Amino acid sequence: MAHALRTELITDMNNKVLAAMSGGVDSSVTVKLLLDEGYEVAGATMHLYSNEDIGIERSKTCCSLNDVEDARLVALKLGIDFHVFNFSRDFSEKVIDNFVDTYLGGGTPNPCIECNKHLKFDRFLERARLLGYDRIATGHYVTKELDEGSGRWLLKRSADRAKDQSYVLYALTQEQLEATLFPVGELSKDKIRAIAEENSLVNAAKPDSQDICFIPDGDYVRFITERAGQQPEGDIILTDGTLLGRHMGLINYTVGQRRGVGVSYSEPLFVTAKDMANNKLIMGTKEQLFSDELTACDVNFIPFDELTQPLKCTAQTRYHQQDAACTVYPLENGRVRVVFDKPHKAISKGQAVVFYDGEYVLGGGRIE
Numbered sequence: 001m002a003h004a005l006r007t008e009l010i011t012d013m014n015n016k017v018l019a020a021m022s023g024g025v026d027s028s029v030t031v032k033l034l035l036d037e038g039y040e041v042a043g044a045t046m047h048l049y050s051n052e053d054i055g056i057e058r059s060k061t062c063c064s065l066n067d068v069e070d071a072r073l074v075a076l077k078l079g080i081d082f083h084v085f086n087f088s089r090d091f092s093e094k095v096i097d098n099f100v101d102t103y104l105g106g107g108t109p110n111p112c113i114e115c116n117k118h119l120k121f122d123r124f125l126e127r128a129r130l131l132g133y134d135r136i137a138t139g140h141y142v143t144k145e146l147d148e149g150s151g152r153w154l155l156k157r158s159a160d161r162a163k164d165q166s167y168v169l170y171a172l173t174q175e176q177l178e179a180t181l182f183p184v185g186e187l188s189k190d191k192i193r194a195i196a197e198e199n200s201l202v203n204a205a206k207p208d209s210q211d212i213c214f215i216p217d218g219d220y221v222r223f224i225t226e227r228a229g230q231q232p233e234g235d236i237i238l239t240d241g242t243l244l245g246r247h248m249g250l251i252n253y254t255v256g257q258r259r260g261v262g263v264s265y266s267e268p269l270f271v272t273a274k275d276m277a278n279n280k281l282i283m284g285t286k287e288q289l290f291s292d293e294l295t296a297c298d299v300n301f302i303p304f305d306e307l308t309q310p311l312k313c314t315a316q317t318r319y320h321q322q323d324a325a326c327t328v329y330p331l332e333n334g335r336v337r338v339v340f341d342k343p344h345k346a347i348s349k350g351q352a353v354v355f356y357d358g359e360y361v362l363g364g365g366r367i368e
Helices: 025-036 065-078 088-104 111-130 174-179 189-198 220-228
Strands: 005-007 016-020 040-047 082-086 135-137 142-147 152-157 234-238 243-247 270-275 280-284 290-301 311-316 324-330 336-345 352-357 360-367
Touching: 016 025, 016 111, 025 040, 025 065, 025 135, 025 189, 040 065, 040 111, 065 082, 082 111, 088 111, 088 220, 111 135, 111 174, 152 174
Parallel strands: 016 040, 016 135, 040 082, 234 280
Antiparallel strands: 005 142, 142 152, 152 360, 234 243, 270 280, 290 336, 290 360, 311 324, 311 352, 324 336, 352 360
């Protein structure tokens, strides 16, 4: 994809920025970099839930009460105003409810994508504008550029590929991209921590958040069961219908899973599908785990508004996965059909499929 591009200059005339501060080192260094470039900066943290509600430990998550305090200390150190936005109701409805409903529907959700889509780049930007800020900034590992030919903002992978977060940002609109700065997108994690150390920021050595922020112990089955009740047991079958055993509730399993299913066979078996209508867990061989195509809905494209003809590109169907060559075909009602050049492993309903042209994010959608 050839573009006449320019990277956004920090000397932009619109210099009032509200930085989203999670309490982590990336967003803290984001503030420092913006200040160094002459921006008028304030910080804000989204309060999404209470620690006591879900038993969160300080080092295991983001946006908890302890993280709010870390962000406040960094703001005090850097001499900027600081706000806390209570978005707990939106988070419960848009992220937690979606997470539970997707699992109950047989899918595998990605709550980070929903949080970015509905909270960090929607409600947060809306609140920033109400407070008189021209831009927002985040500590995401991505960069953006302007295509001078089309006048559209483009989203790019981070220079630090191991930390790249473009997969969870495919849903960004042109309005959101224009209004957002990503100051750390071209830096490595080591460099970011070094900047934090040099400026004596309280979270310079703070571990990165792990797992799902609102399920810090990783026990998503417990979390869903507490909200939706115990899920019924059912049959485990082969793809040809042969009965293998009993499952403990379909939410306990994911497509591609091999271990922990509790069945034995003459060759290794993997979860290939979950038949929600008949409450059956379907197992198959490694070869049966591969698919040639998928369909996706709620698709967003970044370099253009709508796909009108087949598009050759690469795609990821999981976070940090190696992208694979494919062709994307437009369907009706904002849906697409994706056909891979080679069979693709463990495609899971509910996950995102994200399209790339080299380092550029073309868009993505939710796998049906």
